[in-house]
Amino acid sequence: MTRSRIIVLVCILALLTGALACSSKGRTRGSTGVADPPFRGAVPEDAYVTDASVGSYGGTLVMAIPSNPKSFNPIVSVETSTAWVINNVVFKALTDYDNEQQKDIPGVAKSWEASPDGLEWTFHLRKGLLWSDGAPFTADDVMFTFQVMFDPNIAASARDLLIQSDKTLPVVEKVDDYTIRFRLKEPNALFVAALNNAFPLPKHKWEKAYKDGQFEQTLQLNSNPEDIVCLGPYCISEFVPDQRVVLVRNPYYWKVDQKGQRLPYIDKIIFLIVPTFDTMALKFGNGDTDMIHDINPDAVEMMKRGETSGNYTLYELPGFNTTYLVFNQDTGVDKKGRPYVDPVKLGWFRNKKFRQAISYAIDREGLVRTTLFGHGSPIYSFDPPANKLWYCDNAAKYPYDPGKALALLSEIGLNRNGSGQLVDSNGRAVEFNLTTNASRASRVNTGTLIKDDLAKIGIGVNFQPGDYNLIVDKLRRSRDFDAVIGSWQSGVPPDPIEAKNVLLPGSNDYYAFPNQKAPSTEWEKRFTDLISVCSSTIDMNLRRKSYCEAMEIWSEYLPEIDLIVANYAIAAKNNIGNVKPSSLANYTYWNIEELFFKK
Known part of the structure; x- marks a missing residue:
């Protein structure tokens, strides 16, 4: 400090x-x-x-x-700064979420039911609700809202949560003034949660702007507060x-x-x-x-x-905010045909015993004491214990054990030489580059401690913190890195399907090896199949069984090495x-x- x-x-x-x-x-x-x-x-x-x-x-x-805030428009806003002010404060959705119980609860819809196959969902709206300007709230407002959300010309942030595998969207029907029905082509395990982000808008107020092609210009920071008609407990009065x-x-x-x-x-x-x-x-x-x-x-x-x-x-x-270490396992090449990763290093990084050894060699308790000042816990899998529904305790554990780390490394031909340096069978030193966001002191401290821990087993780490945006570019585009320390924050609800962009090998944020056209290993294929089961059924028991099996694989093969979770104060x-x-x-x-x- x-x-x-x-x-x-x-x-x-x-x-x-x-x-x-x-x-x-x-x-x-x-x-x-x-x-x-x-x-x-x-x-x-x-x-x-x-x-x-x-x-x-x-x-x-x-x-x-x-x-x-960047806007007062709940349909097109995606920034956290906007959500702090308007989500569930100014605007309320069909469904809501109880943070204390960690479960979906009714919102402006008083109840709902799904067909046994999960392809039809019927929502019953509360009768007698009025907008903040005194106009009645009915199914017509919900139909208008989904018309806007599903319009490809509108940058609706919640639409992606409802897109089906064939790129179509559910069919929305008005049954009567207080009943809405959705018809899906496939089960969507997150359907109710997705509606937590679908905030109804008053048709009587914004239909004309939508028909005139001006909807995205409405509900802006300079809008007349009286025009920001809502269903939430509070209304906008002033913005300076x-x-x-x-x-x-x-x-x-x-x-x-x-x-x-x-x-x-x-x-x-x-x-x-x-x-x-x-x-x-x-x-x-x-x-x-x-x-x-x-x-x-x-x-x-x-x-x-x-x-x-x-x-x-x-x-x-x-807490839910976790810190992880990820190695670049990408077998691809850049535009000039050069491998993203040095082939020798790539051999290490893609070997699960190497990753397991690194996990054993990192003193997580020391990280908690030093980087979190004791206010956190070690973790060994993607979800922290705070996640009441989805935390799985069957994950492989990697308590600090340098001896175990050296034994695993020896099994793959990496041993210490006379000077204590870890080398391969050709005498090449085991070393790699490590980076993280230089503006986050806790991450920099984490990198320094990891460097020191790995030095104790003879591994050299060239630790160079860098610019956040440059690191994001390395992870998502250039792929020019060996290893990165990063962190994840949970969405609401903290459902694993919300994190498919991180968990699945075919996704952009699976930083070990993103955008795979097909899983590059058998374990990744099995993992993908299990996550697919978790996302394609509304049977909660089956979802949890599949997900915990997937997490068992995750913690064994370590596509990222999950390290610590900070308490939330x-x-x-x-x-x-x-x-x-x-x-x-x-x-x-x-x-x-x-x-x-x-x-």
């Missing part, structure tokens, strides 16, 4: 433990008991009743996000670039608590645009914000020490009720309509 970084953390600690932690900048911090702005209209006939603790009305919740996004209660929102009181409880939400974590932590300590998510591992202990004086609670959760002020922290987005506020200020 650098001296300047230590100084910053000391300053943050001073704020967290000092008087400024009680500053409220004049905002209404507690409950007023009155909804302002007030609700309008009657409680919907099919209102969603939450099981959260009953709260009270009033107050303004302030949080920080690192960058401006590089400063804030302000949301106010949707007066027609359709969820209620167990006493029949309408949600949301909190009157107003403010997202401050704060580019760095250190500044976010300072604002949290100064009382300018009420919640903070994604606390850096090196700041966790410091923030824990400030809990009492700062009147907040820090939550440290098992967030903090929230103690005067906020119904906080259900999650290591899945939206972390502190995925249940934003249930949050309230305690009296």
Whole structure:
């Protein structure tokens, strides 16, 4: 940790433990008991009743996000910065996801059922729902939304999740004003989850713009907030670039608590645009914000020490963000006919015993202590234990064992010479180049430790961190690398089919050997077949059985060497009720309509 970084953390600690932690900048911090702005209209006939603790009305919740949203259009937006503000906050989908239970739950559709073969899905919409402008929500809005989503001229981010193997899309039918039916050509294990990203839009508001070919120009950052009609608990009120996004209660929102009181409880939400974590932590300590998510591992202990004086609670959760090491096993050549990988190195990299030896030679516990400051765990397969449904404990384990590593290397003709250097039968030294993102200190530290660990068994590592975009180009296009340290973040839901672009040898992000026309090994073929079963049936027992068998193969053959997973740390002020922290987005506020200020 650098001296300047230590100084910053000391300053943050001073704020967290000092008087400024009680500053409220004049905002209404507690409950007023009155909804302002007030609700309008009657409680919907099919209102969603939450099981959260009953709260009270009033107050303004302030949080920080690192960058401006790029759009307020939920159909064409793909950036995380946009999703933080609008997904499940301003817009709600047919189906939803419970981060706490890690399962799909009803959204604006109150229920659904599938045919036994998984080819027909029927969704029943909630009756009595109104858009934020007071217009009724019906099946016509859903039909319009899918017309827009399925239009090839619209860059709809969620469409890819619904494309079938013949490149067609499901047929959508209106059964009646509150029933929609989808007809598929093949089962889609992620169909319900895909609809979590299908946010209905009001036909009465945007049909003309769509017919005029102007849909992608709608719902922009400079749009009149009154035009951003929605079904979520909050509506856009104001956007000031590089400063804030302000949301106010949707007066027609359709969820209620167990006493029949309408949600949301909190009157107003403010997202401050704060580019760095250190500044976010300072604002949290100064009382300018009420919640903070994604606390850096090196700041966790410091923030824990400030809990009492700062009147907040820090939550440290098992995480989903994993770090891995991947070797280039690509047998291809570049445009000049030169192999992507030196043939001798390629022989090492494609040998599973070499990869297993490297896995044994890396001290994962040491990585956790040093790069995550103890706030994480070793992992040996693609999914971390935080994934309640898909974590498989049958993976092969590789505890730190340099002796075991050397024994495996000896089996493939790699042994230490008199000076302790690992060499092949021709006396060639075993060494390779390693890179990672230079702007991520934890990755650089990981690379340094791996270099040191492998030096202990005689392997030379030329570690040179580099520019992130250049490394992405090496992985996806030029293929000019030996080994890379990278990381994965989970989607919502954390279903393996969401990660097919990473898992399958034919995909672009299978970095060991991407875009294979056919699996290059028998084990990759078997693995591909198992993932295909997992994605082509809605039988959950069969899906899990197939996936765990696939993960057993993954951990034996190690197309990537999974190393560590960081814990996920967030903090929230103690005067906020119904906080259900999650290591899945939206972390502190995925249940934003249930949050309230305690009296």
